[in-house]
Amino acid sequence: MTVSASRRVVVALCAATVGMCASTLQQTLLATATPTIIGELGHRDAYAWVSGIYLLASTLVLPWAGVVTDRVGARPMYLAGMGVFGLATVGVCLSHSMGMLLVFRLVQGVGAGLLVPAALAVVGLLDDDRARGHAFGLMGLAQVLANVVGPLWGGWATEFIGWRWGMAATVPFVVAGWALASMSMPTAAQPAGWWRVRHGDMALRSAGSSLAGILAMAFLLGGVMVSVVTFLPWALQAVHHLDASAIGRRLLPMLLASAVGSVLGGTLASHRRAVTGCWLLLLAACAVAAPGNVTALTLGAAGVGLGCGAALPALLTRTQTAASAGQVAGASSLVQLARHAGAALFLPILGLWPAHTLAPVASAGLLISLSAAAVGGLVISWRTS
Template identity: 30%
Template sequence: MRDTPAPLPPAPPVTFSEGEVRLIVMGLMLALFLSSLDQTIVATALSTIAGDLGGWSLMPWVVSAYLIASTVTTPIYGRLSDLYGRRPVLLASISLFALGAVCSALAPSMGALVAARALQGLGGGGLRAISLAVVGDILPPRERGRVQGYLSATFATANIGGPVLGGLFVEYLSWQWIFWINLPLGAAAFAATYFQLRRLPRPNKRPRIDWLGALLILLSCTPVLIGITLVQRAGHWAAPEAWGCFALGAVFLVWLIAQERVAPQPMLPLHLFGNGIFRMAIAVTGLASMVMMSLTVLVPLHYQMVGGLSAKDAGLRMIAMTLGSVTGSFLAGQAVTRTGRYRYLTLIGSSTATVMCLAIAWAGLGHSLALDTGATLLLGLAFGCQFSPITVTIQNAVDPRDGGIAVACMMFFRLMGGAFGVAILSALLLGRLPEHGAAADPAAAARAFSLVFLAAAGFAALCLVAALRLREIPLRGRD
């Protein structure tokens, strides 16, 4: 039987002034902006890139390579930051991200660009995971809620501005500037991290890294995400190569669980999943992400295929959902800080999302600007109420020494939930659409979208059930 070393002693608490907190949060927002921007800025330039480099068949993987690499490495970065400290791991993530950006800008072929995007994604996973974990190091749970609004605004700004910025670079400069822009932003994030996070505590004991566990995380998650990508490309769940990927991922997942049960310092501590609050919070964020990410993709299609709107008008009507999400996150964060309570916010968010999905399934979208704005604004507010309190909930429920991996797991399941949600509802939609799309039979298309929104309401209702089972404990303060 292997000797299990004593747990790492907790680092002495460090108190940061209000001015220091503001500077640190600004640096974290910049890091989050980098990782989020690169998910969207490439979309409007894909056809131009494929025209210059060739390899049209590889074009979808320019986006998928980044998403897969950044997702599967998220829990690994979270655990490494617990063992080595946030600052060195975040600096390494920024450096890796910048290196991937340089390789992407200089890529001579589409294959090389896909590989460079995967390298960039390896850094992007750390930017997301560690930035959220740092908030847990500088503020007690009771005071973290107010920061979530700023972080949510960063995500929304990157999502809205990414396609616009990418289109401007392609039109007035060149597609390579999509990647060159990351260098000055990365340098600023590196400088902010280097100087502002020097006082963060670091573990006092030399860690024993579970490298086999890290490898098994990659080997179990990567095939699943590739399988999801293949399902989305095929438009149905009958693709044998996708199920082969799922089976391969399941085999490595069993191996991962067996490894983490015996590892002295596991890369993925299984005791976290014995925490009921952690389990329910993960369920809430995963199911909420299934709904949000699916509707972010499918609502613009609904506007165009059923409502007859142009792509530009459909994009403009999505602003209400984005603003609602930012506003909901900010208000929910302020409410958590003021009241010290979080469970009622997840109940409000999940119940509102369920009702609005049912309403849209019945009435549809694209017929009235006022109704569309009101419905999608309420959906956005619901998502904000679900996501903003969950980070604080998880950090408050786990041992501070597991803060990094706990938040990274939350982000990982949020990303995986979104990927599964988009794949499930997209396949459901494509399976019910007429052979020639909405142009052949708009009424049939409307019925197909109605079924999709009913399915989304089902996922939102499951999220409500998880929120009802979420236990509330007092949020820790500075004492």
């Protein structure tokens, strides 16, 4: 690789990271602003859909966008995604009814679903697994930091300058990502029928049976991580009666540990048993949380953040290594799809514990369920390594 080509890849990676951060920031700052938005625009019954419709749209677009990205190159898909996302963000900021807001949130989700496979495909330009692991780790670190900054900025902006201006703060990220991608990301000649995706295009046979194990582990990781983020605040409130500010402080170690894990996982991604070590760490975290007191739950959640943060770069690196050169974006997008599917399935199933049992029993049941998921991931990892 020439020096100029190396610089283009670095710029392309920066563009990819900016795009992923813009998507993450929009979600996390909106979470803080949603109660105010509902109070202003009405329709309390639409509370869950403010975030849910975005996640649904981005998830449904991912498989198609991944296959098409492999055909036309990262640049066209990334620019299209960032363009759609940016215009929809402006629409969200200008919304004066809940219906208008939800429509633009849907379009935002489509834009995010387009740009994510393109951003992941850029990592495939790197020469070896170690470099890819470092790139995924740093990209994950940036997203975790966005997860921390988003709620803080969203809360401050909603209180002092208004939620519309708070959400508009992501527009400069869109402009910067667009500019960086225009000068660096690769493109390809568009084949006839480039937009058509058939079932056979999604098979990714070149990845072989190893992809099935990777997707199964991504499914479990997505379920475990979102369950801890969702049900830890519930346990701290229902079992230990902490207030909102105290719960926020108890969540911070998990987010910071996830950032550390992302860098660590990227560094160790090329090691054969890296993912196995992550599952062992998740099991240990469940054991630490077993006493059920506030300190144990906080430390256990931090262990989960560390393990999940480290596992994702390793899984994405293994995916791109297993897939052929023409299927990198498609395979990577399937990993993201599996994570989303795990989150979508785990929440309603594990939600049966707090819905139908006493809080202390439900807390123990949730911990046992997460331990079982970690054991399943450990078995799959050992068999596929």
